[in-house]
Amino acid sequence: MELTTKDFIKDYKNQFQSMYAYSYEEGSTEQLYNALGLLVKNYISTPWKETRETYIKNSVKQVFYFSMEFLPGRQLKSNAYNLGLLDTVKEGLTELGLSFDELSEAEVDPALGNGGLGRLASCFMDSLASLSMAGNGNGIRYQYGLFRQKFVDGYQVELPENWLRYRNVWETSNDKSTCMVRFGGNVWLERNKQGYLEAKYENTLNVLAVPYDTPMVGYRNDKVNNLRLWSAEIPVEEENNYHTIEETEPIKEITQVLYPDDSNYEGRLLRLKQEYFMVSAGVQSIIRHFRKYNVPRKNIPDKVAIHINDTHPALVVPELMRILIDEERLSWEQAWEITFKTCSYTNHTILREALEKWPIDMMKELLPRIYMIIEEINRRFVENTLPLYGERITWQTAILQNGVVNMAHMAVIGSHSVNGVAQLHTDILMNDVLKDFFELYPERFNNKTNGITQRRWVHLANPGLTQLLDDKIGEDWKKNPSELKVFKGQEKDKQTLKQLAAIKLENKKRLADHIEKVKGIKVNPNAIFDVQIKRLHAYKRQHLNLLHILHRYLEIKQNPSVDYAPRVFIFGAKAAPSYLYAKQIIKVINSLAELVNNDPDVGDKLKVVFFENYGVSLAEKIIPAADVSEQISLASMEASGTSNMKLMANGALTLATLDGANIEIRDFVGGDNIFVFGLTSPEVYELKAAQTYNARDLYENNSNIHRALNALKDGTIPNLQDEGHAIFESLVHFNDEYFVLKDFDSYVQAQEDIDSLYKDQNEWTRKSLLNIASSAPFSADYTIKKYADDIWKVKSCAVEHEG
């Protein structure tokens, strides 16, 4: 949009004064930020309204992305940028003697998700809007986000994240769109006068769902979509339906906290309440929209696509059936046809412990009508499948099994499309995790490799690189990422390489300052910045990284002149509060950091930095400064990974197993420009099947492994209780579930190859350039186009302006 600096200044002064009744000169940083945020939101309001009206007027097909998690990151800068106002705003503030960066740091980063799945949802929101597609988010407005992580004596401590304590300038509570969600009580069917079977309820607990809408601003296209997050509130009492304070107490709990478990499912009643609450409110508001505009119900699949982000919102299937049958009076067959055509499902994990299975008794009691419908879906499924495929397949794929509701099965049966998030992952779904379903419904399965938005992760996070790209290849890549490949043409250009290296060094200096500020550790910006940032989980193998650092440390102690390139190992990771082993790994890394960072024999050769409270904002600081991207999960375990893509796009070289999207990264950048190590996925499957793996043998016969493992428990690492022992035990006595020791040697070798290459700065930077130039296929814009074409059948839509 067009705005002069002068107008901005005027608007800003007015905005501030109207909010606080004094001049901006007296404002606190918080207030200055609030005024700026609300002003930017004012600028957004017109295209937001026009976008909505255009969708309605043209009756375009809309996507609703149902997700229990969203991790949007701070929004001031990205909104101003996407609107095309960032420079104007910065200039105006400078004229007023204010710093944009300082104000923008005052924004809280909403941590409404755990990790990859939540951040992916937000990258998708950004791409949908930027591609002018009607795509809305539907989720939960948790009062407390993911815990704030603090280290006390090296141990993770979780603090509440009360992100709404200050005002959230981006959201608009939308009182006219509330709906009621019913829990519990008794339900029965009664034939009414017209002959319909009517669902009758008594003694239900009714919860008011209040939507909070947040604008999702497209990149310079006047397009603004909607992220709708629901909050549970106590309904205003009615004459015949009222509840005491005691009875309504549990209502407030429903949207109070985000479950901090990533890939570790526990069948907790409150989580099931959250899932149904979000699903029911979302589906009700969609159907209400169709009623308002008189859309024939059978046309619903032409007008809406509902996406189920992992199984967490899979209750969409029975909920949509419920509304179509009980409220819209459609027959089962009609309702099923609509539901099935409307819904699609993405799987994000093959970890058994992450697959949701709800006890039938719990479901029956909390959601009696929904359970009746699930039972009927299951009955019909069995009835149809049994004669065609026989007992084994039918019972293996049923929704109801051994007293539980299998949510993945419900999602597959109720959706016309099922996808994995990288080619290897999709192959594993088809050949292993969901292989019986692949036999039943091969046509439903497809792959959609994840992607990231370059706007947040390159344009905004790495302005130096962005400027260089603009200078060297023009600005087209910003709208059309495939243009990035033109940058390959510069791989031999000495000057470009020099500039690229200088930009990386600048970014590293900035991060080094930040490290010193928050951790008190001095690091050398000329060292290799080696980064592993992701949730802490045994399958991601932060402990393999740890063992290698320990190995290097012991080598240095043994031979202080050993020729290692200086290296800073950087970690960012939260562990689920109940995941003891992950927390033990954090503690050992922190204690090792203390040892290494303070040992005069080590000097610059080795530094270890474990950031507290890793999240989107910290990632934006770390990623542009990274030289090495650690993607070292056991092959077959990481569905895709997305930090691998962000790091690559910022010129880090990937050190990886052939897992998830790493395989595709290698294919695009070429085997010479990535460091690959370790078992492949087929080898992992083979080794598991053969049951011949013996970790103790490796411990006993491999001297490096032996030495490093002993150092975990012999007092080498200071300040440990039993954490070093615990890791030792898991690897040696419990036979190393994730083959850490098996991959150790080849990992160490790859790390040495990294050292050698880094000594040739020119060659290193050339490979870095090739990584940047090959990163376009991982743009979320492409991923979203594929979802739109293959699954959702939605198109871009031009927004019409008034006047």
Ligand code: 26Y
């Ligand atoms: C059921 C509950 C405990 C649960 C909660 C969160 C289960 C799983 C999750 C989160 C999963 C997740 O974030 N998965 C990640 O999704 C990314 C986006 O597709 C992938 O890149 C990444 O490999 C995968 O681990």
